Amino acid sequence: MALVLNSEAQLVRDSALEFFADKSPILMLRKLRDSRDADGFSRPLWREMADLGWTGFLVPEAHGGSEFGMVGLGQVLEAAGRTLAATPLLSTALIAASAIDLAGSEAQKQKYFPGLVSGDAIFALALEEGAHHNPNRIATTAKRDGDGFVLDGAKRFVIDGHVANQLIVVARTSGGQTDRNGITLFMVPADAAGVAITRSAMIDSRNAARVTLAGVRVGADAVLGRIDGGADPLEAVLDRARAGLAAEMLGSSSEAFERTVQYLKDRKQFGVAIGSFQALKHRAAQMFCEVEVTRSAVTAALAALDENANDASLLASLAKAKASDTAYLTGNEGVQMHGGIGMTDEHEIGFFMKRARVAQAMFGDGAFHRDRYAALTGY
Amino acid sequence: MAVVDNFRAETRVWLEANCPASMRTPMPTDEGSSGGLRAEYKNPETKIWLDRMSAKGWTTPTWPAEYGGGGLGKDEAMVLEEEMRAIGCRSPLSGMGISMLGPVLLEYGTEAQRVEHLPAIIKGEIRWCQGYSEPGAGSDLAGLQTRAVLQGDHYLVNGHKIWTSNAHLSDKIFCLVRTDPAAKKHEGISFLLIDMAWEGVRARPITLISGYSVFCETFLENVRVPAGNLVGENNKGWTIAKRLLEHERKGIGGIGAPGAPTADKPVYVIAKDAVGEVDGKIADPALRNQISVQLMNTHAFQLTRRRAAEASEAGQPPGPMSAMFKYYATELNKTRYEAVLAAGGDQMLGWEGGEYDPNHLRNTREWLRSKANTIEGGTSEVQLNIIAKRVLGLPD
Numbered sequence: 001m002a003l004v005l006n007s008e009a010q011l012v013r014d015s016a017l018e019f020f021a022d023k024s025p026i027l028m029l030r031k032l033r034d035s036r037d038a039d040g041f042s043r044p045l046w047r048e049m050a051d052l053g054w055t056g057f058l059v060p061e062a063h064g065g066s067e068f069g070m071v072g073l074g075q076v077l078e079a080a081g082r083t084l085a086a087t088p089l090l091s092t093a094l095i096a097a098s099a100i101d102l103a104g105s106e107a108q109k110q111k112y113f114p115g116l117v118s119g120d121a122i123f124a125l126a127l128e129e130g131a132h133h134n135p136n137r138i139a140t141t142a143k144r145d146g147d148g149f150v151l152d153g154a155k156r157f158v159i160d161g162h163v164a165n166q167l168i169v170v171a172r173t174s175g176g177q178t179d180r181n182g183i184t185l186f187m188v189p190a191d192a193a194g195v196a197i198t199r200s201a202m203i204d205s206r207n208a209a210r211v212t213l214a215g216v217r218v219g220a221d222a223v224l225g226r227i228d229g230g231a232d233p234l235e236a237v238l239d240r241a242r243a244g245l246a247a248e249m250l251g252s253s254s255e256a257f258e259r260t261v262q263y264l265k266d267r268k269q270f271g272v273a274i275g276s277f278q279a280l281k282h283r284a285a286q287m288f289c290e291v292e293v294t295r296s297a298v299t300a301a302l303a304a305l306d307e308n309a310n311d312a313s314l315l316a317s318l319a320k321a322k323a324s325d326t327a328y329l330t331g332n333e334g335v336q337m338h339g340g341i342g343m344t345d346e347h348e349i350g351f352f353m354k355r356a357r358v359a360q361a362m363f364g365d366g367a368f369h370r371d372r373y374a375a376l377t378g379y
Numbered sequence: 380m381a382v383v384d385n386f387r388a389e390t391r392v393w394l395e396a397n398c399p400a401s402m403r404t405p406m407p408t409d410e411g412s413s414g415g416l417r418a419e420y421k422n423p424e425t426k427i428w429l430d431r432m433s434a435k436g437w438t439t440p441t442w443p444a445e446y447g448g449g450g451l452g453k454d455e456a457m458v459l460e461e462e463m464r465a466i467g468c469r470s471p472l473s474g475m476g477i478s479m480l481g482p483v484l485l486e487y488g489t490e491a492q493r494v495e496h497l498p499a500i501i502k503g504e505i506r507w508c509q510g511y512s513e514p515g516a517g518s519d520l521a522g523l524q525t526r527a528v529l530q531g532d533h534y535l536v537n538g539h540k541i542w543t544s545n546a547h548l549s550d551k552i553f554c555l556v557r558t559d560p561a562a563k564k565h566e567g568i569s570f571l572l573i574d575m576a577w578e579g580v581r582a583r584p585i586t587l588i589s590g591y592s593v594f595c596e597t598f599l600e601n602v603r604v605p606a607g608n609l610v611g612e613n614n615k616g617w618t619i620a621k622r623l624l625e626h627e628r629k630g631i632g633g634i635g636a637p638g639a640p641t642a643d644k645p646v647y648v649i650a651k652d653a654v655g656e657v658d659g660k661i662a663d664p665a666l667r668n669q670i671s672v673q674l675m676n677t678h679a680f681q682l683t684r685r686r687a688a689e690a691s692e693a694g695q696p697p698g699p700m701s702a703m704f705k706y707y708a709t710e711l712n713k714t715r716y717e718a719v720l721a722a723g724g725d726q727m728l729g730w731e732g733g734e735y736d737p738n739h740l741r742n743t744r745e746w747l748r749s750k751a752n753t754i755e756g757g758t759s760e761v762q763l764n765i766i767a768k769r770v771l772g773l774p775d
């Protein structure tokens with residue numbers, strides 16, 4: 001497993017950094033928020049990302065992708081994190097591409113990949129049901145009905161839910177609410193009868209939604225993967241999502257940290273730069289260490305996922321836990337060290353803290369992944 | 380690559396034939412090998428292993444062969460390290476001669492000094508200690524007051540060093556002394572090599588909170604040091620002093636690395652034994668979380684060390700990352716022992732006696748010892764100052 005980027009990944013990284021800095025500065029997110037943009041992201045920009053090939057990084061070559069992999073997509077996500085860019089990269093290019101690739105049939109791949117790669121179709125994973133991430137507790141039911149299924153349940157924190165063409169719904173086909181067996185993944189068109197999607201306005205001004213499923217009828221061909229056997233591919237998809245989101249958070253943390261250090265050099269009080277005060281210096285130095293250590297965990301997780309390494313899950317949990325804790329630190333310290341101006345909406349530093357909290361909660365926070373790391377290690 | 384592959388095959392065969400069985404087991408803390416005239420070998424195979432390795436120069440694999448070093452290139456040295464790790468070989472020799480003084484003599488010493496000192500370091504014949512700190516000069520090292528006055532062919536040295544690790548077991552000491560009290564504090568310092576057996580040198584052991592006695596006060600009273608024992612130029616010792624500190628911090632930054640002496644069992648096993656388990660989980664969730672924080676930070680830090688090593692192999696200059704190693708490694712090592720202590724409960728609070736497991740007693744003493752990690756070689760606060768200044772560019 002290489003922890004230093006090869007030249008191809010470095011190239012992707014450089015072009016992604018330039019892309020988001022140029023085309024999607026934080027100002028974009030502010031505009032989307034203030035104009036209450038119906039989509040919550042820029043479709044033309046999404047098209048450009050698709051043209052750059054980013055939507056196809058996890059898609060097999062046979063289906064129009066490049067199979068460039070998680071390390072490459074991680075570079076794009078990290079760059080997007082730096083400018084807090086609102087994009088369907090996570091929901092569609094990462095999660096849906098992985099779910100369809102890992103669990104889908106050949107027919108499903110042929111059906112969904114073209115739209116996914118071209119940027120025409122947006123996908124959303126409808127997983128969460130409670131206030132905390134818990135992929136093992138699924139109450140949404142899918143009951144057999146002729147040769148199809150009828151789905152009933154309520155989902156929340158569905159990223160890009162209200163703009164999705166297709167939902168990937170995690171439902172229970174058998175077993176009790178916390179059984180690992182009996183979970184099945186379904187491809188459900190967002191406009192299917194009985195599907196109701198309400199956008200949720202969250203603190204990070206990014207897309208999320210609540211989805212209710214009331215007697216939603218789907219055919220047998222909607223099943224993604226094995227009936228009752230959805231937990232394993234879901235876990236694999238979630239590990240990629242965790243590592244990818246951790247990469248995004250690393251980007252945001254790095255940016256918040258660097259902006260804060262710059263502010264410490266620029267802001268004068270008591271006749272000197274506040275960065276000369278040791279109370280701030282030491283905390284800045286500690287943040288530096290945490291960002292560096294987080295970068296190592298994130299890079300290792302991305303590489304391990306590409307290699308299908310035995311410790312990929314462990315590393316995904318490590319990366320998401322470190323990224324969550326570090327984003328918490330850099331967000332909070334960023335606001336604090338900016339003083340009064342950091343409390344204003346006009347200043348951008350607060351955006352980082354707000355995104356940090358949402359990203360922390362998504363797919364498991366630090367506490368969730370410490371628990372999982374322990375379980376995977378055997379204690 | 381073929382050359383390196385050959386080297387790997389030869390090395391594997393040689394290690395297999397020459398590394399004694401007990402030298403392939405984890406090293407108990409009291410079997411470390413630091414060499415010197417006063418060395419005692421509790422396990423005779425320690426000495427056999429040292430002699431075999433030093434005959435090949437492999438106690439210092441990358442030092443030039445002309446002084447008795449291994450003369451290996453970076454790639455070969457890496458192979459040797461990997462092959463040793465593969466069969467669990469103990470390090471044959473450690474100490475300040477290898478990790479600190481040697482590299483500095485190679486960079487700043489005269490040919491005569493290298494010829495005199497390097498072979499004895501490589502063979503483990505002479506043990507060195509470090510005479511930097513003084514009662515009035517710790518973090519502010521450059522405030523040191525030990526005086527050295529040049530009198531013809533020798534310096535007359537008077538002063539008081541403190542916290543000198545293992546001075547009572549060492550043969551020689553490298554000292555920072557003030558040779559020009561009128562100059563600015565960084566500009567009047569020189570670097571001298573002194574024999575502990577010379578008249579006027581006295582070391583008095585100091586007992587640590589752990590009960591061990593690993594450091595001393597070192598008194599220097601009218602010690603006559605030949606002028607040829609000056610390393611570098613007179614009054615230009617600070618540059619050398621700082622370079623040596625870089626080597627020291629790099630060494631300390633390796634603390635807790637895989638393969639380092641550790642607690643007898645993984646900390647979560649100690650915890651399960653002590654508080655029981657429910658469904659395979661440590662029964663106390665707070666303790667379980669504390670252990671996860673510790674192990675995960677350690678895991679992420681090990682990956683960081685690897686990332687730095689890979690970057691250096693790829694020919695990238697040492698990045699700003701390296702400044703954090705001493706700080707992070709030592710803070711982590713303290714949390715590691717805190718987790719062990721918390722896991723063990725009152726079993727880890729024993730001081731001595733038959734009712735305590737010897738492994739637990741050792742862990743407890745190591746817990747106390749670990750508190751020094753964030754003080755010795757430059758405190759954590761000093762390391763944070765360095766990161767803030769050199770890496771982040773924050774103003775004074």
Ligand SMILES: Cc1cc2nc3c(=O)[nH]c(=O)nc-3n(C[C@H](O)[C@H](O)[C@H](O)COP(=O)(O)OP(=O)(O)OC[C@H]3O[C@@H](n4cnc5c(N)ncnc54)[C@H](O)[C@@H]3O)c2cc1C
Nearest residue numbers: 267268269270274277278279280336337338339340341343
């Ligand atoms: C919600 C809100 C309401 C407010 N209401 C009022 C009000 O009604 N009336 C009013 O007059 N003011 C008010 N203030 C202003 C408030 O008192 C100032 O924001 C505060 O004193 C900090 O000053 P600053 O914003 O200039 O930050 P700065 O002084 O620039 O501080 C920036 C950072 O540097 C740190 N720092 C500064 N000096 C040192 C030092 N010597 N050592 C270590 N760290 C240092 C600070 O702790 C902070 O983290 C309000 C502020 C807020 C956020």
Ligand SMILES: Cc1cc2nc3c(=O)[nH]c(=O)nc-3n(C[C@H](O)[C@H](O)[C@H](O)COP(=O)(O)OP(=O)(O)OC[C@H]3O[C@@H](n4cnc5c(N)ncnc54)[C@H](O)[C@@H]3O)c2cc1C
Nearest residue numbers: 509510511512517518542543544751754755756757758760
């Ligand atoms: C086990 C052990 C072994 C050692 N071995 C050796 C040895 O072999 N040879 C040798 O020469 N020395 C040795 N030392 C000494 C060690 O290098 C010093 O203890 C260390 O440099 C700190 O100096 P001090 O003890 O005088 O503490 P001080 O410098 O007095 O520091 C006291 C506290 O103040 C803080 N502080 C000081 N300056 C600053 C600042 N500018 N900003 C913020 N905080 C500050 C420190 O971080 C510390 O917390 C050893 C120490 C220990 C504990």
